[in-house]
Amino acid sequence: MLSIKNIHANIDGKEILRGINLDIKAGEVHAIMGPNGSGKSTLASVLAGREEYEVTEGTVTFLDKNLLDLSIEDRAREGLFLAFQYPVEIPGVSTTNFIKAAVNEKRKYHGQEPLDALAFLKIMKEKMALVEIDQSLLSRSINEGFSGGEKKRNEIFQMAMLEPKLAILDETDSGLDIDALRIVANGINKLRNENRAILLITHYQRLLDYIQPDYVHVLYNGRIVKSGTKELALELEEKGYDFITDETDLAAKE
């Protein structure tokens, strides 16, 4: 579904990603872990199309299309979803109207009729129950005055509404207490299926207690330096990132 080959990316002339290779198939859940500044969020941003990053080398293929050629909105319509680490507050724009517009833009892109108000409402009710989000949040402006947990839940709700092929969850666990984390993780687990791939980006192992990944990759200095199964995450939790970063630094010196 997603194939990343030798991606290099800069911001303000500084190289952050230095040759990333990653293949994700439908139905798989991959976790990318790594210390602060290793390039995790940059990878998410590059995939979603954030314009301040410049890709200098490499290719990304998503569903047989060259992802890097697509506009931000076309990536979303093709089925890529980025759950933000810091969801933006947008006063004055109603959450419900926004989600309806987003859903219908995607339908239009795929040659489908827009949903009418009734059909939209029905789907919304279903998905609200799925991710345990309250109607009162959705009738407010986008994320305005939401708590950290409410913002993340709203992200997962939007993911449920947009039914992406590939969901990239950027530090979705950050800033959540244990109860909020459980609700959010439950929502994500319910959205897991054989047609959908999920890329979890996280600093801590604790999210992976709730969402079991098929693969774990460690990102360091802009490269994937180690890949494994979920046991790798447990090892990281126990020994810290040092055991991998030291190894890598040593190898680089030799």
Next chain:
Amino acid sequence: MTNIAYFTDQFEGLAATDSTSTIKELSKAAFDTFNQSGLPTYKLEEWKYTNISSLFDKNYQFSKEDSKENLSLAGLRALNLPGKNEANELYFIDGRFMPGLSKMISSEKELIILPLEEAAKGPYQKIVAEHLGSSSKYLKDGLHALNTAFIQDGVFIYLPKGQQLDAALYLHHINNANTENILSQPRSLVYLAENTNLQLVETYTTLGSMDSFSNEVIEIVLQENAFLAYYKLQNDGANAAQVSSTQIHQIGKSYVQTLTIALNGGVIRNNLNLILDAEGNETHLYGLSLLKGNSHVDHHTLVDNKQPNCFSNQLYKGIADDTATGVFSGRIIVQPDAQKTNAYQSSKNIILSERATINAKPQLEIFADDVKCSHGCTVGQLDEEAMFYLRARGLPLKTAESLLLQAFASDILNQIKLEPLRIHVEQLILDQLASS
């Protein structure tokens, strides 16, 4: 500038017409002022950002009697103007109030509408004598004087004691620039007696492709416990220039809300004066400019606090695209007697193009010691993070931009309590955002 000679010529013609002594004296004094001051130039501090005199390089004509005959009420009502069916409507053609075109819902007991000349000699003589022209104390420029010098076919609007009008009153200003450049000078005096409620709306439309210049003066007086919502909707062509002076004099403890919406036009200058002349007055001033092309909109506000315990709040928002320029100049005066004044002012702006300009100039003149006053101004761009968020969910760039601009404007638009007007304005804004 040949126009000065033209005005003198016209004024001499006017002197021969039959008018009341009140208006004649006012008019003569104003013409002297006009002759002394001429048209305001950018050398005057108050006109620094708005160049009006250069517009007079071309020749404007006052309307001729016959030109307005061609416009029928049916034709006017086919224009996309708000206020149809549910409101009282008065039409000004080329600056002249046309009683024959009025469409009234309220009865003559509820709302009194008279030609100004008639009001000046009837039972309202005293009110006219006392309040007509009072804005010249604050607006001393030649253009304001020019309007007063040519007071002709103005309107007098009187809301009798206790009238709480449900139906709004619209003043539609139509300039007929089909065959020549038109100079129109509408003049209105509005009086709200005790315990009244009025929703007053002004709109401006230029027909034809010649140039029009509207030099308007409207004076509004509020008695004890009167409530006024005053809306000004400016959505005219690039060939339409306008100087619109509104003075609201709160002589009794009363409540005023003003909302000025400038969507399109050539050069627009709005003078809005609030004279808080009774203890406990409350006033809210809102403004929204949504400018593109080469539009220029200059909002000049003045809040003169003369009595204690008055409250005023100003919130003006502006969006400027292309080579448009916006100006907000807000002056607050707190007189020595006006203790416990609360006066606030804020101007927030978004610039969408590198060649658009916003100038903001707050002025606080405080002569009392126990007051709360503040002012603030921001100029910025659309929030990039919010743009990215909306697009990352599949919204097209244009839609995302339009949503954010609507959101920016929404707290002003939500202040339009007159619902049909709000819907009309929201649609105009949607259309304008979609077309840019």
